Structures are given as C-alpha cells and as structure tokens.
C-alpha cells in the first residue's frame with residue numbers, strides 16, 4: 001500500500017499526537033531576522049564590478065586548468081560544441097554576432113568541429129570558460145590558455161531562445177540568455193575534469209562516477225581538500241590512495257546550489273560554514289574564497305582550522321610569486337551575489353519552461369499547512385527568506401531528512417543551515433544530495449515512496465516537490481493526507 005493512501009484515514013487528533021518533535025527548532029515569530037551582514041540597497045558600482053568578476057574572472061586559475069590539467073589540449077583536439085553541450089556547457093546568445101548565429105543556422109559553422117568551440121571561446125561566449133585563442137600559420141585556431149569562472153557552475157541560460165542549427169535542431173536551453181546565480185544542473189563537472197590527461201586512473205574513475213552515479217548537476221567541493229596541502233591537491237602520485245581515504249571519511253558530491261537569494265543571511269552553504277567570524281568580508285565571501293582557491297585553483301590563500309587534513313588544519317596557498325587575485329575582489333563578488341534576488345515564477349517561469357499555472361486556492365491551503373502545527377515547516381523555514389539561520393542558527397545533523405548522511409561530516413560546522421526556499425521552483429531536484437527527486441521510470445521517489453495523485457502530473461517541479469514532502473512525512477511522521485500534500489506542493493512551487 002502506498003504511503004499516500006495509508007495515512008488519510010487517521011483521525012486528526014491522533015495524527016496531531018503522533019507528530020514527532022523536530023530537534024533544535026525555534027518557534028519563531030516572523031520578526032525581521034537579526035542580520036550581521038548588509039541588507040539592500042547595495043552599492044551599484046560594487047555590484048557591477050562583481051558581475052564582471054562572477055562571469056569572467058579566473059583569478060589566474062589557468063595555472064591549474066592549463067598548465068597542470070592540460071585542458072587546453074583536450075579542448076582544442078576533441079571538444080566540439082555538441083560534445084560541450086552534452087556535458088552541460090552553455091552559450092551566451094548575447095555574445096554571438098549575427099553572422100555567427102546565421103552560420104549556425106545555415107550550417108556553414110559546423111557544431112561537430114572543435115575549431116568552432118575555439119571561435120566561441122574567442123567570442124567569450126562559453127558561459128564560465130575563458131580561453132585565449134590564437135591563429136597559427138596554417139590558419140588553424142589554437143587554444144593557448146584556458147581557465148574557469150564562477151559562472152561555470154552558478155550560471156545557466158534561458159530556454160526561450162530558438163537558434164535552429166542547420167535549420168533543423170533547436171538549440172534552446174544550450175544557446176540562451178545568461179541567468180546568473182542559477183545553478184547549472186545540467187553541467188557534468190566531474191566528466192569535464194576526467195578528460196584531463198594529467199589524472200591517475202583512480203582520479204578519473206572518481207570524477208566520472210559523479211555523473212554516472214548521481215547524474216548531472218553534482219560537484220564535490222571537498223575532494224581537493226583531502227590531500228596534503230604541500231602537494232598539488234588534484235594531481236599527484238599518491239592521489240588514488242587519498243581518494244580511497246576520502247571516500248571512507250564520507251566524501252560525496254552534492255547538487256550545485258543557487259548563488260542568489262542570500263542577502264542578509266548570516267551563514268552560507270548547506271552546512272553554514274561561511275560566516276563573518278571566519279571571513280571578515282562576509283559569509284558568502286568565505287565560501288567564494290574557499291572555492292576560488294581550493295577548487296578553482298585561483299591565485300590566493302585559504303585556511304580554516306575547523307577543516308583538517310591528515311590531522312592538520314587546512315591551509316592552501318595557490319599564489320604565484322606572492323600574488324593574491326582573490327582577496328581584493330571578494331567584496332564586489334559577494335555584493336553581486338547578494339544583489340540577485342530569487343526569481344519569481346510568475347515573471348520568470350516562462351523563460352525557464354516552467355508553467356506558473358498555480359492554483360491559488362491550493363497555494364493558500366498549502367501555506368496554512370506549511371505554517372500549521374501538523375507539518376511545522378515554518379518553525380525552521382521562517383521569515384522572508386524561509387530560514388531561521390539568523391534567528392536560531394544552525395541545526396544538528398538529524399534535522400536534515402535527506403537520504404545522504406555523510407556530506408556533513410567533511411564540513412566545518414558538522415551542522416545544517418536551514419535552506420532558504422524562495423525560487424526553489426527553478427532548481428529541482430531538492431536537498432543537498434538531490435534525494436528530493438521523482439524517478440519517472442519507476443514512478444517512485446528516490447526513497448521508494450509514491451506520490452499519490454501527483455504521479456499523473458506532467459510537471460517535474462511538482463513531482464520532485466512531492467518527494468520532498470514525502471521525505472518529511474515519512475521521517476517525521478507528519479501523517480499528511482494526499483490532498484494536504486498536493487496543497488503543500490502547490491505552495492512550495494509558488495515561493
């Protein structure tokens with residue numbers, strides 16, 4: 001019997017008595033959060049500079065992606081635009097001159113030729129990838145240097161631009177307008193890194209496994225952190241053994257989250273590691289420094305005593321000749337991310353292919369359920385950002401109902417920040433491990449549960465959200481009926 005039908009016969013009094021208490025929740029009122037970080041309005045000049053940084057700054061990470069990983073040779077010889085699109089890379093429509101668009105449409109610019117990729121790179125049109133392209137005596141283009149920017153993972157493009165390649169194939173969703181701060185949930189960062197000839201077989205296997213085991217849109221931001229600070233974190237002869245130890249410690253990739261809707265929140269990332277105590281520039285800047293240095297290998301330094309490797313505090317120094325290309329841009333980069341509000345489905349759903357066909361009556365009853373004493377969602381998802389991070393703080397490990405219990409172990413806090421919920425309609429699947437997801441083939445959620453009347457919905461967002469509600473319903477014994485769950489899903493979609 002499906003869990004959806006089993007509960008609806010329970011009398012309300014009994015179900016209320018059975019509601020399990022959540023650890024560490026505050027019964028917060030909706031008073032404004034106590035913020036240690038700036039609110040809007042932000043300095044427009046700082047924001048504009050930050051946009052350039054977010055989109056185009058590699059912080060000198062070509063040192064890693066070119067000199068160490070040799071990605072320039074792989075791209076030049078083997079990565080045509082169609083291959084790039086298959087691993088989730090996006091093209092900025094606004095960076096394409098009309099004659100290039102025309103060439104793609106009439107087929108004179110072939111999409112199965114790596115030379116075209118170099119053309120796109122020279123136009124600065126590949127979202128999140130910066131290349132320096134030169135032309136040789138033979139007339140062929142060469143990729144001299146390549147690096148990555150924040151936009152690789154945290155920008156995508158709209159699905160409402162229709163360039164017809166060769167007159168027949170619609171490139172909607174591949175070529176489009178930039179959506180900064182929106183996670184690229186089609187990107188396969190592990191598969192891309194695995195193309196590097198510098199990796200050991202053990203490393204390649206690990207990176208390839210992210211897409212095959214978890215799917216696109218996953219990245220493991222802790223994997224480099226498990227190696228000796230003295231050695232190059234991602235490549236080295238001892239790395240296979242390191243990976244084994246790292247996996248044993250709980251290392252696992254997570255979904256790429258949105259880098260927007262974060263203004264005023266005291267803590268950044270799923271586990272709240274980012275705060276002003278550990279990075280004076282701010283909570284988002286903490287994490288930007290971490291990723292910029294430790295993962296992207298930009299020129300700069302990162303250290304945090306709460307994170308240890310082989311018993312020693314994590315200390316990474318990727319400066320070259322003492323240069324620091326990260327610290328000076330942190331404030332503007334953070335301001336730009338703070339400036340991006342979570343998108344509203346009514347105005348922005350259409351360009352993302354998500355219908356804003358909300359049933360207002362269901363939204364209203366769903367809101368009452370969200371705030372009511374049976375589901376108690378708003379005891380943690382409180383205030384205008386739907387998180388109690390400023391009023392309550394971080395939560396114990398047991399407060400996440402996601403299936404994965406390991407990711408938190410490699411964090412600095414070993415706790416959870418309650419995820420802000422505005423704009424979640426645009427980034428399913430849900431939870432840090434994507435375990436709030438509906439599998440259309442098996443017609444079940446990842447936890448094996450069924451979604452009752454929403455199984456027939458054509459809307460992926462509603463189906464995935466139904467699986468989120470199921471996780472809560474099952475692990476916290478909420479005894480929500482099928483109609484209650486449908487209403488709650490409608491409300492979540494509307495946020």
Ligand code: HEC
Nearest residue numbers: 150153189219221255256257258259268269270288291292
């Ligand atoms: C290779 C992919 C990748 C790149 C490149 C990357 N990130 Fe992230 N980012 C992630 C992942 C995965 C997480 C989730 C980590 C967590 O929450 O534990 C994350 C988390 C974040 C968050 C936290 C969001 C929240 O809810 O608090 C912000 C903000 C962010 N990244 C901004 C940036 C910026 C700015 C850059 C460039 C300096 C960057 N990221 C580069 C993958 C990436």
Ligand code: HEC
Nearest residue numbers: 022375376377380399400402416417418419430431432472
């Ligand atoms: C005890 C505090 C708490 C309560 C109560 C709570 N949540 Fe959460 N919620 C969290 C935490 C912590 C996360 C992050 C978990 C993770 O990613 O592993 C989360 C994540 C989510 C997400 C995923 C957001 C995303 O972007 O991935 C949704 C949706 C959500 N909660 C909805 C609800 C609903 C609906 C209810 C009521 C049925 C509820 N929550 C009750 C703490 C809570």
